[in-house]
Amino acid sequence: MKILQLSPRYIPFDLDKTLDCGQVFRWHKTGDDWTGVIDRKVVTVREEGLKLIYDGIDEKDLVKYFNLDLDLARVISTIRNSIKKFTGGETDPLFDAAEKAGEGLRIIRQDPWECLISFICSQNSNIPSIRRRISLLCSRYGRPLTDGQYSFPVPEDLAKSDTDHLRLCSTGYRALYLSKTSGYLLENPDFLTSLASISLKEARTELIKLPGVGPKVADCVLLFAYNHYQTVPVDVWIRSIITCGYPLVHTRSGEKKECSYNDIVDFCRAYFGIYAGYAQQLLFAARRDLPEIFPESSDSVKEM
DNA sequence: ATCCAGGTACCCA
DNA sequence: TGGGTACATGGA
Numbered sequence: 001m002k003i004l005q006l007s008p009r010y011i012p013f014d015l016d017k018t019l020d021c022g023q024v025f026r027w028h029k030t031g032d033d034w035t036g037v038i039d040r041k042v043v044t045v046r047e048e049g050l051k052l053i054y055d056g057i058d059e060k061d062l063v064k065y066f067n068l069d070l071d072l073a074r075v076i077s078t079i080r081n082s083i084k085k086f087t088g089g090e091t092d093p094l095f096d097a098a099e100k101a102g103e104g105l106r107i108i109r110q111d112p113w114e115c116l117i118s119f120i121c122s123q124n125s126n127i128p129s130i131r132r133r134i135s136l137l138c139s140r141y142g143r144p145l146t147d148g149q150y151s152f153p154v155p156e157d158l159a160k161s162d163t164d165h166l167r168l169c170s171t172g173y174r175a176l177y178l179s180k181t182s183g184y185l186l187e188n189p190d191f192l193t194s195l196a197s198i199s200l201k202e203a204r205t206e207l208i209k210l211p212g213v214g215p216k217v218a219d220c221v222l223l224f225a226y227n228h229y230q231t232v233p234v235d236v237w238i239r240s241i242i243t244c245g246y247p248l249v250h251t252r253s254g255e256k257k258e259c260s261y262n263d264i265v266d267f268c269r270a271y272f273g274i275y276a277g278y279a280q281q282l283l284f285a286a287r288r289d290l291p292e293i294f295p296e297s298s299d300s301v302k303e304m
Numbered sequence: 305a306t307c308c309a310g311g312t313a314c315c316c317a
Numbered sequence: 318t319g320g321g322t323a324c325a326t327g328g329a
Contacts, residue, residue: 022310123311129327130310172325177312214312235310260319284310 001044004052004059010068014104015047018066021105021285023224025118025131026138026152038065039111040143040151067106067227075229075275082273094245094290095279101286107224107278112192113185114152115225116210119217120177129170136169155189158182177212184210200228215261223277231277232268234261237287238280242267245290 006013019027019034027036032046043056054062063069076099083092121137122130141157142150158166159182166175185191195203200222207218219233232238242249242264249267253259259267265276272279283290 119310120312122309124309124324125311125326126309126328128329132327167325170326172327173312173323174325212312216311220310233310236308237310257320 001053001055002059004054004062006050006052006068009071010063011050012072012104013047013066013068013106015045015052017102017105017285018108021102021281022127023220023281024108024110024115025122025127025134026114035147035149037145037149037151040145042145042147042149065109067109070106072104072106075278079272079275079279082275083271086271094241094283097289098279098282098286101289102282105282105285107227107229107281109227110225111152112195112221112225113155115221116181116192116207116213116217117152117158117178119220120181120212121171121174122220123174123212123217133170137166137171140169155182155185159186174212180211181213196226200231203228204231219277223281229275229277230269232265232280233277234264235284237284239264241283241287241290246271 015034016029019029019036024036027034029035032048034045036043036045038057038061041056043054043062045052045054045062047053052062057065079095083095117137118130118134121133125133137158138150138152141153141161144150158178161179163175163179166178169175171178191206195206198206203226204215204218204222207213207221208215213221216233216235219231222228223231223233234242239259243259246267248271249259249264252267253263268276268280
């Protein structure tokens with residue numbers, strides 16, 4: 001086991017929040033130890049005070065994976081400044097709660113392929129189901145590593161399987177998306193790499209062309225794998241948090257009954273600024289705590 | 305049992 | 318562009 005001292009520039013960092021916030025689905029905790037797979041290597045990590053005790057990976061790669069070099073305090077203060085500029089200095093109890101709930105949460109640097117497949121699997125499912133589904137895919141199509149872990153399947157592993165076989169991993173109707181998208185990536189192996197060197201807008205357009213990839217999945221990949229922090233994935237939780245908690249969003253949706261996906265994105269970008277995606281992730285992490293601090297209706301965040 | 309979940313594709317006006 | 322609906326499956 002190796003030790004990484006969490007020096008001031010790596011703080012704040014919270015391992016539990018980072019690995020249990022719905023951005024990645026393969027890590028699991030036993031006792032104080034988290035176990036996962038990074039780049040086909042089994043990695044264990046635990047947090048003890050201001051130290052990370054870890055194994056299976058180099059310090060350099062660990063720091064990179066958890067994005068410890070990012071000045072998180074500056075990210076938060078940049079978001080705060082954007083809010084202040086937007087409101088003219090009013091308080092924001094929602095973001096206060098999100099900041100507290102997500103203190104030390106870091107958006108990690110995830111492998112684009114794994115991220116893409118994971119979020120195709122994620123649609124219309126809750127997080128426990130997603131974890132289970134991806135775990136099945138890995139044990140069935142990945143390669144066995146040590147300690148009962150499996151590597152994440154490569155495009156060929158999924159593309160060469162027939163759709164009915166993929167369906168056995170509780171993928172349901174998503175099996176066809178997985179089959180088609182992995183087939184495309186098998187034929188176009190540079191596709192995901194190339195997204196890193198084109199504009200955010202172009203990369204998003206390209207991603208959405210993939211079968212089973214719409215705005216939400218594309219935005220998750222852009223945020224969690226390519227670290228475009230201004231990107232705001234809008235799921236049902238974020239939709240209700242924004243529409244209930246920030247009524248101003250409705251002024252952007254005109255006469256429409258409901259805010260569109262882009263109405264919510266545009267508001268978040270205007271309100272939270274260039275780190276809107278980070279703000280989104282903090283709000284998502286706090287989603288269970290938010291109803292009680294909504295200004296008026298303390299019923300449920302889910303009610304519009 | 306019923307509703308819901310880190311949505312997308314497809315059809316229609 | 319906007320609005321409706323089917324889609325498979327498991328969690329709560």
